[in-house]
Amino acid sequence: TYIVNDACIACKYTDCVEVCPVDCFYEGENMLVIHPDECIDCGVCEPECPAEAIKPDTEPGAEEWVDFNRKYAEKWPVIITKKDPLPNAEERDGEDGKLEKYFS
Ligand code: SF4
Ligand code: F3S
DSSP states (O other), X not given: OEEEOGGGTTTOOOHHHHHOTTOOEEEOSSOEEEXXXXXXXXXXXXXXXXXXXXXXXXXXXXXXXXXXXXXXXXXXXXXXXXXXXXXXXXXXXXXXXXXXXXXX
């Protein structure tokens, strides 16, 4: 599977949802997640994310993000249409510690 990590938080560009062939992105207040059981591993979303928040689960440290993505994908509504990024997306892009600072 692929996962969304904390680089998405406070940016939420949503370019990713436009390309996913199985509509497996789910939307929270300030980030999206991928449902790991629905993702078919096609990889087309990874290069679409301006924040580089989408990674394959084969990357180091991805395991905790798989659990995180599954947990919230089961709670949040699906998103299939691109929308405007969050208001401070450009300033927040690349910032460290986003999970602690902005996730809600
Ligand atoms: Fe969707 Fe493919 Fe990205 Fe998985 S890897 S979330 S199936 S676009
Ligand atoms: Fe987030 Fe990147 Fe999609 S910032 S909403 S994973 S395009």
